[in-house]
Amino acid sequence: MQLDNLNREHMCSGHVGCPGCGAALAMRFLLKALGNKTIMIIPACCWSIIAGPYPQSTLKIPVLHSAFETGGAVASGVRAAHDIKGDTETTVVTWAGDGGTFDIGFQALSGAVERNENFIYVCYDNEAYMNTGVQRSSSTPYGAWTTTTPGQHWKRLRKKNIVEALVAHRIPYAATASIAFPEDLMRKAKKAKDMAGSRFIHIFSSCPTGWGMPSEMSVKIARMAVQTTIFPLYEVEDGLRYTINYTPKGYLVNEYFRLQGRFKHLTEEDLESIQEMVDEDWNLLLRKAGVALETS
Amino acid sequence: MRHVLEGSHAVSEAVRLARAQVISAYPITPQTHIVEQLSEYCANGTLNARFLRVESEHSALAALIGAASSGVRTFTATSSQGLALMHELLHWASGARLPIVMAQVNRAMAPGWNIWADQTDSLAQRDTGWVQFYCENGQEVLDTTIQAFRLAEWVNLPVMVNLDAFFLSHTYEPVDVPDQKSVDSFLPPYKPRFQLDLANPCAFNQLAPPNIYMEMRHNIQMAMDEAFTFFEQMEEEFGTILGRRHGAVEAIRCDDAEVILITSGTVTSTSRQVVAKLREKGEKVGLLKIKLFRPFPLNLLRELTKPASKIAVIDRNFSFGASGIFAQEVKAALCNFPGHPPVYGYVAGLGGRDITTEVIEDIYWLTKNSTAPENESSWVGLREVDHAVGQS
Missing domain, CATH: 3.40.50.970 (Thiamin diphosphate (ThDP)-binding fold, Pyr/PP domains)
Structure with a gap:
């Protein structure tokens, strides 16, 4: 991978993220790849706080903080305004959490990508409403404790597969990325930047505060999520061409679960059934990639 | 053109x-x-x-x-x-x-x-x-x-x-x-x-x-x-x-009016006819159209309603538990002025029901012949319905 701007920083120190915040790392890597000819829309999420209060801003690019469910729509308007002014070059990016993407912002996102609006939508995924104190979202994985799935009511529903939902819109580019694989993340961001139409990047962003783990585990946990195929790294072009970017070496999910407080209530049996679900999802992805290869 | x-x-x-x-x-x-x-x-x-x-x-x-x-x-x-x-x-x-x-x-x-x-x-x-x-x-x-x-x-x-x-x-x-x-x-x-x-x-x-x-x-x-x-x-x-002005409010024959009707929107046009007709009969009626609602034209309203002894507000809207909304605003604008005219609130035309010249004329006579407002809002032209439906 060739990136000529690795040393450039478009994010200042002094942000107000928690120690070990995966979303802060994700932002830093993304902006290194996108550069400063970028306008960013941030609907309500952890980053509404992390970016800093008035009159400070930790980002060295124009930022438009927006209402929770408006990520797709506000970006559409920013793009349209720049286009009518003759500026078709500036990259317009929406930067939203999983709540703003999977749940409350899904309608506006679906609308925007159905119109194939020319922008990049990035979801940094910490798998719950962390900014409001760890409530479950439709991105919260099977088995997880949150403050609204407490005790014996831990979440017994699967995580919504947001990338496949976006792929179903047949957008030009959809990809997953991880803070533990920064080169892959930045390559995908750069690739997205050089394309037109609606582009979606889903970044796995660990959250020590919400997941019940030490802050220094943030990157390791994110890496394990990829290695176990809980969060596979892949990309899909035009809703058809699947490329799997990382082939795991058979790590089991129980190692990943054992390190996080949010899963400590799970029994061996629970973990076995989760392992089956993860395997099933991975095999499904392999089939999709394989089917795409055979027909291309 | x-x-x-x-x-x-x-x-x-x-x-x-x-x-x-x-x-x-x-x-x-x-x-x-x-x-x-x-x-x-x-x-x-x-x-x-x-x-x-x-x-x-x-x-x-x-x-x-x-x-x-x-x-x-x-x-x-x-x-x-x-x-x-x-x-x-x-x-x-x-x-x-x-x-x-x-x-x-x-x-x-x-x-x-x-x-x-x-x-x-x-x-x-x-x-x-x-x-x-x-x-x-x-x-x-x-x-x-x-x-x-x-x-x-x-x-x-x-x-x-x-x-x-x-x-x-x-x-x-x-x-x-x-x-x-x-x-x-x-x-x-x-x-x-x-x-x-x-x-x-x-x-x-x-x-x-x-x-x-x-x-x-x-x-x-x-x-x-x-x-x-x-x-x-x-x-x-x-x-x-x-070559045109419309005004934040428009006062029609308010200078010597004893009763001023206050309206907004299309009911104003119908009210213009009613006022013209009543004036022909010698009634001292005026019409005040409110076009600008926010910011609310407080001072204009206070000034223009001064000559009146009664104000009748026609609202094609309602705030449940209170009254017509323009009526509320007019009352709020006047309440700190001792001796201001009493404000009669009338609710009419909700959900597209016609506010005819007859309805507006009724409102005028009701106001003129009343000694004091009996309630916050009078609902004009209500039909007889069975209010007991759903109550056991």
């Missing part, structure tokens, strides 16, 4: 003449004719604008928030349920100080489904920080929509131009459509005071702690005050170029 135009198309023509740059809308009856025409103008090149066909009213306004933050002239249109869906972002647009212009067709709120005229939809958005106008006829709709852009951009507040469903939105009237040159001289290209700018990267709408939030709110109120002052000046300029 005079054309026979539908009320909706008076809006469309104004937006074309105003050279809006980004338009975003979602279909809802009876607003659709406005944006259909604009969509056509964007498609055939008459108007050089981007038209965003979004998936909801919420997204329509959200998109304009993005566009206006990028420094371009923006427009949307909606009605009733669509406006209610926008509610959160109405606050956002004013809080972000964006000069977005909206045409709002006053239609009743469901349930039951009712697409006809009723002002409760926009009056329920009273506290969202938008300048609000209520128009009487097609000409006023066209002129006010053009003026709305000028006013919005002057004070950095969003402006809502309201027109009654069907009575105005779907009625054809002769309307003078000004030439482009005149409108251009009244409304120069938008020069934003701030915008998303790569050369000067700033964060907008970010976290505003208690040490600054209150000042930001106060600034909005100062802009509202400024809007009232600037409105007068703007009407002067508009009058000089285009």
